[in-house]
Amino acid sequence: MSQAIIGVDLGGSRIRVARLDQDLNILERQETATLADEGPDKVIGRISDLIRAVWPKDGTPVMGIGVSSPGPLNPFTGVVLAPPNLPGWHSIPLAQILQDTFGVTTYVGNDANVAVLAEVARGAAKGCKHAIYITLSTGIGGGVLIDGRLLxxxxxxxxxxxxxxxxVxxxxxSLEKEAAGPAIARQTRVRIARGEQSIIKQMVGGELARIDSRIVSEAAHQGDELALSIxxxxxxxxxxxxxxxxHLFNPEIIVFGGSVSNMGEILFEPIRQTIRxxxxDEGYLNGLRIEMAALGDNVSVIGAAALVTTMGGFNRLLE
Amino acid sequence: MSQAIIGVDLGGSRIRVARLDQDLNILERQETATLADEGPDKVIGRISDLIRAVWPKDGTPVMGIGVSSPGPLNPFTGVVLAPPNLPGWHSIPLAQILQDTFGVTTYVGNDANVAVLAEVARGAAKGCKHAIYITLSTGIGGGVLIDGRLLxxxxxxxxxxxxxxxxVxxxxxSLEKEAAGPAIARQTRVRIARGEQSIIKQMVGGELARIDSRIVSEAAHQGDELALSIxxxxxxxxxxxxxxxxHLFNPEIIVFGGSVSNMGEILFEPIRQTIRxxxxDEGYLNGLRIEMAALGDNVSVIGAAALVTTMGGFNRLLE
Structure with a gap:
């Protein structure tokens, strides 16, 4: 008999909740603003409302609930510690709360870990057992799958x-301090303030504080030398x-997600060259694929549901 | 019925072969010089002779043979690629050769991977499921156990x-280029050649080429400021x-082996301080142990035998 899975994507700005089948196809999806400033009780209330909205109406049993959440969190206990973008959250036993409310097993995983499960289950790394997912954004996060199991x-x-x-x-x-979005903006500001020429100065009307990684990307695509060098x-x-x-993981694939990776080839060409x-040893490059994430906005609800099919990512994803 | 396991430690200078019981107790051990310059056939002949010497005489069945070898090698096929300290070895199917000779399943693992299995089975990391072994020597090698499985x-x-x-x-x-034995010697030579004062100059009779990491360690233990700073x-x-x-592995324990780690506290105090x-986040230090390897010369034969009980390290060491 087929069962349903509930996938929850708890983000700093949006909550997305979906009902999926056991093959992780999305059957129904709902979303709302997180309004994180209202604190954990209100946010958990909104998550619960959306879970009720997508809950099967035809009596199909629910196998479990999976939640993708910002970290730090403990995936073994389902306790969310203190994510910077969820103010007021301190050691919230989110898995236990949802499990008590809905009466089904609930797992919580951090968003980057969950993303690697999703990309392996349905996305760019489909079928891979040794995969790395990297999100390049305000921070740099990662998920690593080793022989089908989450690290x-x-x-x-x-x-x-x-x-x-x-x-340096x-x-x-750290990688994050040198290469995430804020580092890109900071390095650009410093070099323009030092007097280097760039169209970015005009693009922000001289207000260097307005420089962000998206503007640097735009300037680089227009051929701006400073932006390209950054x-x-x-x-x-x-x-x-x-x-x-x-060298540590000898993976089959590295999947890049996050806003900074949208820079495309101007970023990936130097990445590939530096790797080469x-x-x-050439052995590490043998069959190695470097790809963009494929699941877009659905990555987290699919990955959250994959937490259920892998029992929190503790079991092997592909047997 | 009890079974025996044969553990083989193929090193650049010594070959050690032991018969062990299923709990990885060494029952009998033999050793000889590798004489690696004589090439793979002679070396494999010597390994085979020692295996025959420790083979059970009372009809006890042999569960399998495990071999610890210098890398690079493929642990899935048991092919030894081209270890720098085994001249003439190029893609030698060592597991297949021994399996054909002795008629029992044979696994080959690289020495640092095998060492983490040994230290977890019987040594400093006994009972740990998340362990890192690091050998600091002429190179820096490692073995990582994740949830009881070899990475x-x-x-x-x-x-x-x-x-x-x-x-950067x-x-x-790399870690090896900055901190292995040859790097320690090189950095010391450069600073003495630049005119810095050190008792090391007298210790090597002015011949800077004689400086090695052991001499730097001795000088540091005598309070030599240059050696201590290195x-x-x-x-x-x-x-x-x-x-x-x-940050990547969130382990329970890091075990240090190899000649450079014999420097002791003068090395480990700055290591611990740098980590702190x-x-x-403090969470990574929660219960973390940093210890010296405990098995000495037996680490490789015990780890090689552990390859057999874990089917090449592919299965979980502790269930």
Whole structure:
């Protein structure tokens, strides 16, 4: 008998909830604003309302609820610790609350971990057992699938790709501090303030504070040399981070998501070149695919539902 | 009925072969010089002779043979590619050769991967499911256990901890290039050649080429400021590498082996301090143990035998 799965995407600005079948096809989807400033009780109330809205009306049993949430969180207990973009959330036992309300097993996973499950189940990494998902955005997050299993670590804090350490100019830095959106904006501001020429100065009407990674991307696509040099350096740093991940995980595929990855080839060309120039052995590149995420806005509800079919990502995704 | 396991430690200078019981207790051990310069046929002949010497005489069945070998190698096929310290070895199907000779299932694993299996089965990480083993020696190698399973990757090239990219002061460098034995010697030579004062100059009779990491360690233990500053920098670099590994793997324990780790507290104090100062969140340090390897010369034969009980490390070590 077929069963339904409820997938919940709890984001800082939107909540999306879907009913899916066991093959992770979305059957119905609802969404609303998170209004995170109203605090956890109101937000959980909105999640519950949407779950009721998509709950099967024909008596189809529900296998479980999966929730994609911003981290940090403990995937083993389903407790959300203190996400920066969910004000007022401190050690909220979200899995337990939803499980008590709806009477079905509930799993909570961090959004980047859940994304790798989704891309492997239905997206760019379909069918892969060794996959890395990287989101390049305000931060850099990651999810790693090893032999079909999610990399979590002892307390579920693993796979923090953005926080791998790089020593830059003698001081420790991280992939995130050097290559996420705010770093791109900061590096551009500094170089324009130093007097380097760029069309970006005109694009923001001289207000350097308005520079963000999207504007840098636009300028780079128009051939602006400063913007191109910033993007190339970011690609170089990300490429070096990927080399470390290739040496550690020897994956089949690296999938890039997040707003910064929308820069496209001007970013990916230096990433690929840096990988080729720095990898230890050709064996790591043998069949390696580097691709863009394929699931767009649905990545989190699909991945959340995949948490249910893999029992929190603890079991193998593909047997 | 009890079964025996044969563990083989194929090293660049010594071959050690043991018969173990299913609990990985060593029952009998034999060893000989590798004489690697004589090429693969002679070396495999010596391995086979030692296997015959420890083979059970009382009809006890042999469950399998496990071999610890220098990498690179493919643990799925048991083919040894081209280890720098085994001249003349190019894609030698070692597992197949021994399996054909002795008629029992044979697995081959790289020495650092095998070491983490051994330390978890019988050594410093006994009972851990999330463990990292690092050997600091002429190179930096690693083995990673995730939820009781060896991290291998698509073709078994994973867990190359020494080749994570760390320093990007204009040029990429790696943990191994900055902190292994030869790097320690090189950094010391450069600073003495520049005119810095050190007792090391007298210790090597002015022949800077004689400086190695053991001499730097001795000088540091005698309070030599230059040697101490080199060791502290190495500890800082290794500590930063460990921070990345904590963020990626969230392990219970990091076990250090290899000759450079014999430096002891003068090295581990800066490693621990660097970890404390750079970790993203206290959660990663919760219950974390940092320990020295416990199995000494037996680590490889025990780990090789553990390859058999885990079917090449592909299965969970502890259920």
């Amino acid at each position: 979590l670590g002892k307390e579920g804090f693993g796979a923090e790709i953005g926080h791998t350490i790089l020593v 100019d003698g001081r420790p830095s 993007v190339r350096r970011v690609g170089w740093v990300i490429g070096l981070g990927m080399v470390s991940l290739l 120039e720095n990898v230890l | 291998l990757g698509k073709e078994g090239f994973g867990a190359e901890i020494g080749h994570t990219i760390l320093v 002061d204009g040029r990429p460098s 060791v502290r920098r190495v500890g800082w670099v290794i500590g930063l590498g460990m921070v990345s590994l904590l 100062e750079n970790v993203l």
